[in-house]
Each structure stands twice: as structure tokens, then as C-alpha cells.
Amino acid sequence: MITFILNNKTIKTSEHSGMTLLDFVRYEQRLTGTKIGCREGDCGACTVLVGTLENDVINYQSITSCISPLGNAHGKHIVTVEGTNLKDKLTTAQEAMKANYATQCGFCTPGFVVALTGFALSHSEHNYNNALDAISGNICRCTGYKAIEKAAHQVVEKLEHQKQNSISWLVENDFIPAYFESIPKRLKDIEIADLNQLKGKYVAGGTDLYVQQADHLADNDVHLIAEKDYLKGIKIENGICTIGTNSTVSDLWNHTELNSYFPNLKKHLKLVSSEQIRNMASLGGNLVNASPIGDMTIFFLALNSDITIINEEHKERTIALKNFFQDYKTYDLKDGELIKAISFKLPTEHSFFNFEKVCKRTHLDIASVNSALSITVNNGTITDANVSIGGVAAIPKYLHDTSAFLAGKTLSSETILEANEILQKEISPISDVRGTSDYKRLLGRQLFFAHFTALFPKQFTLNDFVQHA
Template sequence: MPMIQFILNNKTIKTSQNSGMTLLDFVRYEQSLTGTKIGCREGDCGACTVLVGTLKNNEHIEYQSITSCISPLGNAHGKHIVTVEGTNLQDKLTTAQEAMKANYATQCGFCTPGFVVSLTGFALSNSEKNHNNALNAISGNICRCTGYKAIEKAAYQVVEKLQDQKTDNSFNWLIKNEFIPDYFKSIPKRLKDLDVKNIQQPKGKYVSGGTDLYVQQADNLVDNSVHLIAEKDYLKEITFNNNICTIGSNSTVSDLWNNTELNAKLPNLRKYLKLVSSEQIRNMASFGGNLVNASPIADMAIFFLALNSKITITNVEEEKERIISLKNFYQGYKTYDLKEGELIKNITFKLPTDQTFFNFEKVCKRTHLDIASVNSAIQISLANNIISTAHISIGGVSAIPKYLHKTSSFLAGKTLTSKTIIEANDILQEEISPISDVRGTSDYKRLLGRQLFFAHFIELFPKQFTLKDFVQHA
């Protein structure tokens, strides 16, 4: 059986445990590192947060926070995994631990290790050290008994200490200022020395980040063989060529978040992506996985449908490829045009121009980090206030992530007026078929579909439309 090798805190691990086992269960039950807590087992609460360090360009390590409860053990191969125990100093508190203590930011203490790990990951990250980014770093950590203001103050205290870092991003500065223990200096060399040739993957369920599959099928995946594809190079990278963006299906939401060229073309991209998930999940979740999960409310499926994306499908031997429109991919509830042994290789779409406008909207029970009741996206191109093309998608109102063919076709060639938009909503209502469930009644979802449709135009064209233009239809 192939050996999974990685460094866990300051210890080199070689294990033949099933690669589908969760990283959380391995660190708790096989390594007795019980500071990493079991909470929701769905990636929502952040109590199980750990850091994953990846060796880049064979010289430096990039650390990201993840929720270990839905991460397969095999994805740790060749990485540095840091639990809360791995952040400890000898006989003193780290800067993150001291900040939590000084601001009375802990009560029962169950969630505290996750917050400490996330704040330590923030200190290790390449992101600008400001208050907003610090709060983003702990956005996936939930506390059920302490007022969040105390936790925010702790995060701000960490930021203030990091202000002195200036341009020195070395481990030495962080060690000297008591953010991390000094063994971190040895990790790059030790990772280089590991024998981390690609493990021969067994036949089994394809798994990339696991953020969807481990919520739905954790027991089955833990006990059976899985085929891990997160490290397959041909499924990675974001490239730009002739105004076409190509995103490898193993790319994560964080890869989009951090891509400067894409953020320049879609200036509100981070605003949209913040609605999708917490930082921990953004660091794990792959686009290919989101698309093939085929949830009717899949945020990124809705996002890419409105971009009129195409997907390249390959077989596992990389021998044959075919390209189809994403809007033709979904066939029914949880069914899609993917044959046995096939994978989504990449997603491609045209980059927006000066006359192309894009927006994403989402309504859920809480503002962030929740599944949608209804979500929607639009891409619309204009020439002299005439709509050249429109691509509209909506989730939560059909058995599939829904591309609105009729509504999009109706808008093409029309003058952009409130009358046109109101008429288009009538067609939209005919295209959708919501059902009542835990996220709302069918009538409520119809209302949300209408309101989000109107919201697209108010958001994109604030000088042309206000709520008053649609109030009689609201």
C-alpha cells in the first residue's frame, strides 16, 4: 500500500492509512492531537481548522487554513500540516494566543483553537496585514458563547503587532515576535527531503478538495478507496489568451480571489466570492467539484453560467477531449453530461469588455457562509443602450443550476429600460419552477428571483435605475 508522507507540526509522518480518511480523524485519533476539535463535520464551524503549508518553487512555503473535517488525509501528502499544538511556544503564549487572552475573547474555549490557528495562518499569509483581511481570515470560525467584539479586538491586536513587520515576511521575524515556534525554519528543507512522488491512485470516487463530497458521503469515502486528483497539474492554473480566461478545474476559489488580472477585469470579484464561503473553504473547494456536484444552488455554477462558459471534458488517460457549453451540461437533478472515467479539465469564458457588465447576487439565511435560498448572476453587453447579448442564471428555483434561455434571448436587441426589464421578469417567472423546502416556500423563491433580477440592473446601472422604477412590481 502506498505511503502518505507529510510533516505534522514538527513530526515527519509516514502512514498507510486509507487516503480517504479525514485529516481531522487522523490528527485526533491516530496522533492524539485533540486541540483540533470536532464540531459540525461539514466545514461550517471552523473548530477543526488546521494550516496546510505547500512548498512553492522548491524554496518557500505558502500556508493556507482549511477545515480538516472534510479534507481527505491523502491531500496532506508532501505538505506541512499545522494544528494548534504545532503553534505552541515553550512556556509562553504565542501572539495570537495572547491576543485572545488579553481581550477576553474566549469563554468555554471549544472554538478557541480554531481561531488561534486561523490568526496564525493570517500572520503567515501574503495578504496585506489590515483589519479587513484579519476578519476575513477568521470568517469561517464560529463562536457560540463569546461576544464577537472581543474576538475582533483580538484580531486587531494581532494586526497591530504585524504592522511592525513591514516588508520582512520571513519566518525569522515571525519567530522573533512570537507568532510561531522556531522549528518552522526547518520545514522547507524537510519537505524537500520527503519522498513525495505522486502516489499511485486506486480506482474509486474522484475527489479534489472534498468540500461537497465529504459533507454528503463522508462515511462511504472514509471506508473505501478514493482517487485523489487535487495535485494533478493538468487540472490546475489560470491562464489568459486572446481575451479568453481558462481556469483549471482544480483551481480553488482562493485562486480566483488572489488573481490580479481577473480582479482587474471583474472589479467586484472579491465581493461576490465572499458570499460563496469562508476563507477555509475558499482555500479547498475546486471549481470542477462544484460543477459536478450539480447542486441547484451551486454558487460557482451560477457564476460561470452567466459568463457563458464552456467546459473541456477529458478522460482520465488524457487521450480524448470534448468541449461543451456549461448551459448544456446539466440534464436533471444531480445528473449531467459526464461519462464514466471522464473529468472536467477546465472552464473557459470571454473576459468582460468596457461594454460588458457582470453581477452576482445571493440571498441566504445569514449574509455570509451559508447555502443560498436563491442566487443569480447576469452578464449583459450594451451598445448605445441597446442590449447586444444577455446571459442570466439563477439557482434554487429548478432541479438544476438554471440558465435562463428564454429570458436571455428576450433581452437581446431590446432597449435597456425599466419596461424591458419588467417584461423580462414575466418570462423569467415562466422559466423557473421552484419548490417549497427548508430554504423557503415556492412563492418566496419566486419573489427572490424577481427581486434579484431587478437588483442586477439597480446595481449595474445605478444612474439609470432605482428601486422606485420597480416598486410597483415588488
């Protein structure tokens, strides 16, 4: 029995756990403020909040309900736009949208309201940039986005007066209704048993699978693994970072110690989907989707990561991620096996990391080509290098020959230009909707050069390479 709190109501349902959360709230609960848009997680019309009880405190995050399995709501607090309403007046987010004329047809408005409410409930710093990140997965096609950005700014201005990040303050200042204060105790009082799932397709966040197979998954057995503790967590020990594959991009984003090792981590991760998707998509799912342009796969390939694989008998094996992918959508994973963890060496004072991505729009888009580089330089000599690139082969590509060539060479424009010649021999892009093969070769070259101009700006400019390439 799937049990959770939906707005102010406790739900117990025997509906299929593979059903989408969107269909449940609209068709079973008649909460039609949550809209059906793209059904691919891209437009944000279906945005809801998911509250998870952690150490007596509820952590709220926004997700797109159209690609989230109902079973993942088990034991959580789900909030739709109806659940944010006050009795006789508008909430702060609703009033901001109204005051700034940020609605026209109104179809997208509930999603924006929920996303801004989630921002107010979040533990992130309540500044304007973070507010824009919070609505990065919401699209409006008729009003003009500037009015919505002004509404977000109005919400931020009111939050600036917040004395403490508490539910009671948000209730007193009309961000959320008073019933939110009772939710932690109510969730604790619910007896949450594990869902009985002995078979079916493994599903974590579902953000890839539900885009492709939502109807199939709604009607067939699924084995939900998003709440499996042995697949969770980020551990840093003895210079090694180990990340459970149920971790999300947001978990990396919010990890203070990891950000200290990668100063530009949030800048890189902002190029990955939207906040709603970053909150729900698992890193393991990104790997096994095996997309040739999977952003986090390219990210971890350049870190020369290892992956730990576990089977149904809990026996484990470890392989290099660069050896995991075999052919298009084909990889070294047997029936009943899961990727348990990703591990990699953390950067040292002589190590540098960069991620680049080109797509048709800056945010919330699939890459035409993406690339990452980790490099160690001592006294002007490259002692280690790992280069990855996506969109130019049938698999997410670790550039074995290019990486090997760089190791031991002097860090110079001549070395980089020679390395690009090897890179061009290692890739085999095809023409498709994301660009011609020639265009992708050009992007591969430019992104490779961009790594060095970004990491060593005093030593290189793009002109150092382009005029000779």
C-alpha cells in the first residue's frame, strides 16, 4: 500500500506504483491545478513539491510529476498548487505573480507558483540567482519571462526579512498555509512499510525511463530503488570521493566539502537540465541510460571514475567507468545487477577540472557536444590527463589516445594542438538533428581548447589555438 500525505490529506492507495504521480493527482484526486504539458519534464507545468523527513526536519524539493513514479511518493509529503493555497487571500508567490502581471493564459502559472514556494521552503541562500535557478525548469510561452523574473525578485525581497529559516515564519508571512507545521509529526506517525517489490524493471528517479516508457511502466511491474539506503550518500575519505548512485545532481550541488574541491562545481552543474530534474534524476540512471551525450557520464569519465556493481546476492565487482560502455546503449551490466557507487580521486593542489557544453539553448537542453577534462600539472609538465567527450560517438567517449598523449608532455599550445589532431582521429560524429558531423568535429575541437583557456587563462587564449588549427 502506497502511503503519503498529499497536501493536507493522508493517502493510502493500492494504485500501481509505476503510475505517474501527475496522473494520480489529476485523475484519482481531481487536483487539476497541476497541468499536463510536455510529459517529458521540460516545461514545468506539472511541478509539485516533495517533502522528505530527515532528522525531524522536512526537506522540500520541486520535481516534475509527469515523469515521477507514484511509488516514489511513499512516505513523503507531496504538495500541489492547491496545497499552497491560503483560505481568503493569495500567498506571497501568487501575489507576486499577480502584482507583476506575470500571467496571461495562466497555464504555466501553477508550476511557477509551486517552484517559487519550493524556493522559499528550501535551505539554499534566498538570493535572486537562486530564485531564478528554482524556476529554471518552468517555461512560459505567452507572457514574457521578464515579468516572471520580477515576481521572483519580489519573493526574494520579502524573504530578505526572514529572521530564521523556519516553517512558522513562512506561515506567518503568507508563503504557505498553517497545516505545514503539522506535517513532520504526521509523517513520523505514519507507519511506512517497504513496498512489496520483488520483480520488475529497476527505476530510480525515472527521468529517462518515463520520457520513453511511461505507459509501459504504468501498466507493468516496477522495482523502485530511489529509497534504497545502500545506494545513497556521498563519502569523502583518504582523498577518494564515493557517491551512491541514488544520489542526484542536487546532492552534489549542495555538498559543501565537494564544492571546496571543485570551486566551479555549481557553474558546471547549472548546465545540467533544470532544478526540478536535478532534484530527482539519479546519477546511476544517467550512467545506465548510456546516452552518448549524458552530461554526468561525461563528467565522471573525465574524473577517471570507477564504478562498483552489485548483484541480487549482494556480491560486488568494480570496473573502470571508461570500460563500462561497449556499444550504443550497450554496457557491462548483467541481469539483476545495479551500479552501487561511483568513486574517483579528488583533485590535489596541482589538479584542475573543467566541463563544457554546447546546446541549442543555454539551459534545460540536450547537448550537441559536451566535454570534460581533468588534468594534473607539475612545474609546467602534464603528469596526468583524462579527457571525455559526448555527441561524437555511439557511446559517451573517454579519449584513451588523447589522454595518454598528454601525459608527460609540456603544457604548451603546441602540445594542445597536437593533442587535438589525435582527438579528431578518436571521434566519429554523425549528422543528426543536433548538428552535422563537421559541426560536431568543430565543437569537439573548440571545447577541447576551451578547457585550457578556462583553466589556464594567463597562459592561453582561444586565438593561440584557432589561428594554427
